[in-house]
Amino acid sequence: MKANNLKYTLLASQEELYLTQQKIKNFKLKGIQPEQLTNREFDIVICAFAQAFELKPETVKTIIAIESSWDSNAISHMDCRGLMQIHPRTALDGYGIEKNKLFDFCINIRLGCDYYSSLKRQFKDRDTALVAYNSGPSNAKKVKEPDKYPYVKKFNEILPTYQ
Numbered sequence: 001m002k003a004n005n006l007k008y009t010l011l012a013s014q015e016e017l018y019l020t021q022q023k024i025k026n027f028k029l030k031g032i033q034p035e036q037l038t039n040r041e042f043d044i045v046i047c048a049f050a051q052a053f054e055l056k057p058e059t060v061k062t063i064i065a066i067e068s069s070w071d072s073n074a075i076s077h078m079d080c081r082g083l084m085q086i087h088p089r090t091a092l093d094g095y096g097i098e099k100n101k102l103f104d105f106c107i108n109i110r111l112g113c114d115y116y117s118s119l120k121r122q123f124k125d126r127d128t129a130l131v132a133y134n135s136g137p138s139n140a141k142k143v144k145e146p147d148k149y150p151y152v153k154k155f156n157e158i159l160p161t162y163q
Helices: 014-030 039-052 057-068 088-095 099-103 105-123 126-135 150-162
Strands: none
Touching: 039 057, 039 105, 057 105, 057 150, 088 099, 088 105, 099 105, 105 126, 126 150
């Protein structure tokens, strides 16, 4: 997926969200990859999960762009996987999801949205939640000026692309 192809400013209609949720249920069975979706369908998947976890779609898209450059098969040097770069330990301990499932883009986006949403509730501000998403909650507590943290700076640079 090309990042610039996913710039939609309108939220999906309720009917589109319902139809996409039905498709999401079938993606796993049919082995559909994100590259097989239209840009609009993929955007609706992101919007559906963002809405479910009270996040803005542009926030989710920015995290995906930073974390994996839109590569659903990405693996980091820390063994984080998929579009939103979920660590296998976070997936298993927090959600009971095995690491081989993290390349399923629907599971990955759902877990990433849920995890980031929980960090926002825990830290009560976006920048500290972003630091926690990137480097872990215990490290985020040590950061005095989260707005100056490199990950947050990069987020702020890329975010306008999706607004």
